[in-house]
Amino acid sequence: MKTQKITLLSKALLLMVAALFAGSLFVPMWRIELEAPQYPEGLVLQLFANKIGGDVDIINGLNHYIGMSTLHTENFPEFKVLPVVFGLFALVSLLLIFINKRKGVKIFLFTYIGFILLAAADFYRWNYEYGHNLDPNAAIKVPGMAYQPPLLGYKQLLNFGAYSIPDTGGWLMTGAAVLLLFIVVKEYNLLKKKQ
């Protein structure tokens, strides 16, 4: 007796989800803020869907003391893939309105969650790589020290405090996830007590 179609409200929400995905193409997704006594104004590294932004040159200059390799947008294949993925997500969200099946939304939600886990794993991998793969000829060597930034949250790296947190785009993506979850919950009546 229950319809497999989705309500008008959910369609409107899907439109918003599409907008959120599209919007996150143009704003930074993630930021790593660095603080140190000699940088009272702070340094920031911003990850966009398609590039690295912020004080990259200054951070690269600092990295050479401890032998971390320098960061360059062109060294990350991710920046080629991510804009396409976000674009696709926006497109799929729109298509779901026309497909008009609640199952479609569910599958998309799980795909999206899978993508986030994958992205987090990839981010962790890069962080690990950069933090551990140090030039043996580096000027400053601290036994046992790695410079891996935290995946999320705060970590002290020698004299630098590093905060790794979502930036505008990250929050847009989080918003998209929440909306999708809400649609699924609503469409499957998951909150209603079973008779």
Next chain:
Amino acid sequence: MKNKFVKAIFTIAMGSALLISCKPKNSGDAVSGDAAQKAYVAPGKYDEFYNFVSGGFSGQLSVYGLPSGRLFRVIPVFSVDPEKGYGYNEETKPMLNTSHGFVPWDDLHHTEMSQTNGEVDGRWVFGNANNTPRIARIDLKTFTTKEIIELPNSAGNHSSPFITENTEYVVAGTRFSVPADNSNGDVPINTYKKNFKGHLSFVKVGKEGQMDIAFQIQCPGVNFDLSHAGKGKSHGWFFFSCYNTEQANTLLEVNASQKDKDFIMAVNWKKAEEYIKAGKGKLTPTKYAHNVYNESTHTATSEIKTQVLILDSKELKDICYMIPCPKSPHGCDVDPTGEYIVGSGKLAALIPVFSFDKLQNAIKNKQFEGEYDGIPVVKYEAALHGEVQKPGLGPLHTEFDGKGNAYTTFFVSSEVVKWDIKSLKVLDRVPTYYSVGHLCIPGGDSKKPFGKYLIAYNKITKDRYLPTGPELAQSAQIFDISGDKMQLILDFPTIGEPHYAQAAPADLIRNNGQLKFYKLDDNKHPFVTKGEKETKVVRNGKRVDVYMTCIRSHFSPDNIEGIKMGDEVYFHITNLEQDWDVPHGFAIKGASTAELLIMPGETSTLKWSPDRVGMFPFYCTDFCSALHQEMQGYLRVSPAGSNVPLTYSLGTNLPAPDQK
């Protein structure tokens, strides 16, 4: 005989009594309990004002914070400064060029900040070179000297660099009258009255600050001392104090103190502009230098100009008017409304205050008492607003708080006296330590003073600080003037002999586009090196150009061989950093010029002629990073005829043939 002896004893006794009774109270009496709190700026907190203080005979400009009195910076203007390479590196040498050649020193007396609508605007500070007459413009985006213009027909550029209310003109009046540059100066000195002339220079200031002498006014041979521009209703006029109207040329301390009244000269510069338009100016041959520092090439150029436009005050009767002023006037200050002109006869026992409106009436109704060398002299009473009676001894300078009060310094009685501009009543007085000259209230000579602090610049500091030999610290004192009574809150030592100063709210300057570093992409220096890959050493005959870069913590290249005796080596060093507060230095053993101090993104050039064969280390002189001490390199100098090839490298050792 006996009578004379008694008289002498009496005089000495009276004199001593006067001295004892005039002896200022000690600081314990003068400083009240909360003074320290009022001058205290906690660590990490910013000062409220920047104070730009002339360095007197040091030729430099120093920058202090108010109310803390902390010294932030010394800006070289007219004196070479090895600390910054100023006047030593190839880029800044042209800044100190004059018609007399390279003059590495001067006597910077007064500072004046640029104004818009009569209010300080935080763009530039101007400074005068008193000795070899020049005016400099210091840019507050970088706190460096950007332009210097020499003044022809002048000697002792003292009534300078005062400005009009929209920075239309910076003026300069000559202290020493001298024969004009295009006349024969080889004349008997005692023909002063006939051959000596005083020139006033009006230097036009462009939108970007660029200076150009628009015209000079030729005036009678007197000593022009100080000046200030009219403002508000008196905008369009300039006022200059004159002494030695006796036109003496010897023992001036006696011969120029004869008259009861000298003059304040009122100049209608708008009228002068009209005369120039009407073609009344004469282009006259002369020679003066105009030096400009280009911000994109980081290099100064010096141009010698050969003529100047002159208006004759004798011919053009309605540009200049003399106002009698008792006696040997020094300071000449205009209140924020532009109505009152305060003369300070340094030998007078009162302060005359003139009214601009009354002066205009007197001129209109021809209330003249005669002419002085062709210039109409207005009747004293006709221009006078009134006199401040018994203010103190030796009035010099006056500033204003914008609340209707004037503050005048007294050199002889060592005090600052506050008085009401309209009623001319003395309201308050405080002692200074000692012999105060100029004073400064932030914005105190503009239309909008920030009447919170007053800084007195003193000539003598006996017993105020730990002694440092015969020469003692120069000194300033800060007074809180926010209440009815002036309150001393801090003494602080200064560099050189502080003359005039200016101050402005710190935020006004900080938010005026202050530069953090030079963008490497915008660096148009002819010898810039924008990356380590572009570094090279090029020989052209005996000239060797080293295109070197520096970044934390190395120079590229750091090994240079093949330099020979007799070579002239130019190190063009580009600081590749693009980060705030990361300058690098550069110094070579035995270099007879100076070090370089290179800002991020900047290129500087050091010229070096090796004086002996051997190994010359070079290194960074500005502690830049944890590996600053490793920031070094070697230059090998070989004999003149040697066949050592020119090589340079970084990070790779060339094969060493003799070390197999």
